[in-house]
Amino acid sequence: MTLTISxxxxxxxxxxxxxxxxxxxxxGHVHGLxxxxxxxxxxxxxxxxGLLPHGSRTAGTIQLEGRDLLAMPAKQLNAVRGAEIxxxxxxxxxxxxxxxxxxxxxxxxxxxxxGVGRKExxxxxxxxxxxxxxxSPETAVDRYPHQFSGGMRQRIAIAVAxxxxxxxxxxDEPTTALDVTVQAGILRLLRGLCDDLGLAVLLVTxxxxxxxxxxxxVSVMKDGLVVETGPRGQVLTEPRHAYTRxxxxxxxxxxxxxxxxxx
Amino acid sequence: MTLLTIDNLVVEHRTPxxxxxxxxxxxxxxxxxxxxxxxxxxxxxxxxTLARAVCGLHPAAAGTITVGGxxxxxxxxxxxxxALTGAxxxxxxxxxxxxxxxxxxxxxxxxxxxxxxxxxxxxxxxxxxxxxxxxxxRFPHEFSGGQRQRIAIARAxxxxPSLLIGDEPISALDASAQAHVARLMRDxxxxxxxxxxxxxxxxxxxxxxxxRIAVMYLGKIVETGPTAEVWADPKHPYTRALLGAIxxxxxxxxxxxxxxxxxPDPADxxxxxxxxxxxxxxxxxxxxxxxxxxxxxxxxxxxx
Numbered sequence: 001m002t003l004t005i006s007x008x009x010x011x012x013x014x015x016x017x018x019x020x021x022x023x024x025x026x027x028g029h030v031h032g033l034x035x036x037x038x039x040x041x042x043x044x045x046x047x048x049x050g051l052l053p054h055g056s057r058t059a060g061t062i063q064l065e066g067r068d069l070l071a072m073p074a075k076q077l078n079a080v081r082g083a084e085i086x087x088x089x090x091x092x093x094x095x096x097x098x099x100x101x102x103x104x105x106x107x108x109x110x111x112x113x114x115g116v117g118r119k120e121x122x123x124x125x126x127x128x129x130x131x132x133x134x135x136s137p138e139t140a141v142d143r144y145p146h147q148f149s150g151g152m153r154q155r156i157a158i159a160v161a162x163x164x165x166x167x168x169x170x171x172d173e174p175t176t177a178l179d180v181t182v183q184a185g186i187l188r189l190l191r192g193l194c195d196d197l198g199l200a201v202l203l204v205t206x207x208x209x210x211x212x213x214x215x216x217x218v219s220v221m222k223d224g225l226v227v228e229t230g231p232r233g234q235v236l237t238e239p240r241h242a243y244t245r246x247x248x249x250x251x252x253x254x255x256x257x258x259x260x261x262x263x
Numbered sequence: 264m265t266l267l268t269i270d271n272l273v274v275e276h277r278t279p280x281x282x283x284x285x286x287x288x289x290x291x292x293x294x295x296x297x298x299x300x301x302x303x304x305x306x307x308x309x310x311x312t313l314a315r316a317v318c319g320l321h322p323a324a325a326g327t328i329t330v331g332g333x334x335x336x337x338x339x340x341x342x343x344x345x346a347l348t349g350a351x352x353x354x355x356x357x358x359x360x361x362x363x364x365x366x367x368x369x370x371x372x373x374x375x376x377x378x379x380x381x382x383x384x385x386x387x388x389x390x391x392x393x394x395x396x397x398x399x400x401r402f403p404h405e406f407s408g409g410q411r412q413r414i415a416i417a418r419a420x421x422x423x424p425s426l427l428i429g430d431e432p433i434s435a436l437d438a439s440a441q442a443h444v445a446r447l448m449r450d451x452x453x454x455x456x457x458x459x460x461x462x463x464x465x466x467x468x469x470x471x472x473x474x475r476i477a478v479m480y481l482g483k484i485v486e487t488g489p490t491a492e493v494w495a496d497p498k499h500p501y502t503r504a505l506l507g508a509i510x511x512x513x514x515x516x517x518x519x520x521x522x523x524x525x526x527p528d529p530a531d532x533x534x535x536x537x538x539x540x541x542x543x544x545x546x547x548x549x550x551x552x553x554x555x556x557x558x559x560x561x562x563x564x565x566x567x
Binding site: 184 | 305306307442464466467504505508509510511512513514515516517518519520521522525526
């Protein structure tokens with residue numbers, strides 16, 4: 001397993017946010033993390049990156065290829081974060097810097113972490129933009145985020161995340177702010193990248209449809225605990241835990257339950 | 264009875280130094296009393312501009328809008344005709360649409376004053392949207408997004424609307440609150456006999472609450488019909504693409520179909536049918552003649 005979270009507990013102030021979370025993600029796999037808002041999905045993602053708010057207390061381990069990220073000194077963690085573990089956030093309008101060109105955002109951490117030269121970094125940036133299917137990378141690289149549509153911005157944010165060839169990608173609701181048609185493109189891209197590059201992807205989403213489309217394994221969270229984990233097909237069609245069933249039944253687009261009958 | 268009639272509406276955005284953008288380019292739509300119409304489409308298609316024009320927040324460049332038989336005039340300083348205050352809007356972002364410095368009860372009382380209602384108390388409206396009566400004394404910052412949107416709905420209902428408009432009223436809310444708020448809007452509108460025009464890019468929620476669905480693409484309504492019918496048998500290639508892009512939670516790992524290309528620039532729309540550059544079924548006629556008919560504005564579905 002590339003990423004193994006075991007017995008993770010997180011408390012912020014008085015509140016116990018995570019109460020013992022176990023999740024394992026292998027290379028080339030997408031692990032979906034589902035649950036209501038407040039269940040601890042996002043905090044799990046942030047804990048992996050070491051981005052928890054100041055004063056949070058943690059217990060348990062988060063292992064990246066055998067190294068415990070929670071026990072790692074800050075300096076060492078800085079070298080891992082952004083290089084071996086990358087993140088894609090929900091809203092590309094705020095996660096990209098509005099006043100810096102796409103090219104600089106793509107190459108800054110690449111030059112820092114990998115120590116590549118200016119020229120090579122630019123070459124790599126062009127390659128990354130082509131990989132996430134941005135039309136005409138040569139001109140796109142010198143543009144600013146506001147010159148792109150929401151879907152294109154999210155593609156750029158994914159390219160930024162991939163710049164240092166990470167082993168683990170954490171995607172927190174990466175398509176929630178997008179239209180369904182654009183979402184379809186991003187999901188295809190994520191799945192393709194995961195397969196081609198052997199990425200271990202932790203996908204946080206409340207949308208079980210999205211989960212069903214791209215995840216290999218699914219974990220369902222409730223009140224800081226993982227209540228059910230299993231292969232996608234099993235969790236979504238034969239859920240064992242009552243809470244997973246409730247989540248599935250609350251879906252508006254459920255086919256065996258016509259909306260007219262529900263009213 | 265038809266409550267809202269939009270006929271061939273054109274709304275233009277003018278920005279100095281930029282080409283004219285025709286955000287709504289000849290759209291027609293009706294909403295009857297007690298009916299819930301869902302307006303869907305990708306971002307940038309003109310849904311919100313259309314809703315704002317219905318409230319008089321954007322002037323119409325051509326075409327007409329009538330609410331309860333009265334033509335809608337742009338909102339000005341003078342008080343409006345009673346028929347026009349019957350159209351009330353719930354905006355997208357309850358963090359911005361409520362006044363942060365006034366108590367919730369006072370803001371709901373504004374709506375009651377509009378309707379000249381002296382018997383109802385703001386607390387009664389809070390109760391109707393499922394909130395405790397003592398919230399009236401508090402300020403908006405004390406509430407979550409879902410609670411704030413309920414307060415915004417209470418304020419809109421206070422004016423006794425005959426037509427309630429929701430402009431992406433659920434997209435700023437947490438996933439768990441979305442279906443609840445959407446259903447609440449439907450129930451309250453239908454209960455009071457008002458019509459509801461519900462705008463959303465979230466098709467699964469629209470399916471849940473709308474009687475009729477209207478699909479908008481680049482300033483035009485391309486398909487309308489009863490929700491169940493459109494869902495079971497979408498006719499316009501754009502509607503098909505839109506519905507086909509929704510991932511289904513069946514656990515089979517099927518990636519949703521992708522619609523190639525982006526929404527074209529509304530300042531420079533394609534010739535003929537506006538959807539032709541992205542349409543998988545494009546024909547010669549689509550390139551130079553615009554399909555100006557309904558309920559499905561597509562040359563493949565031309566009425567006989």
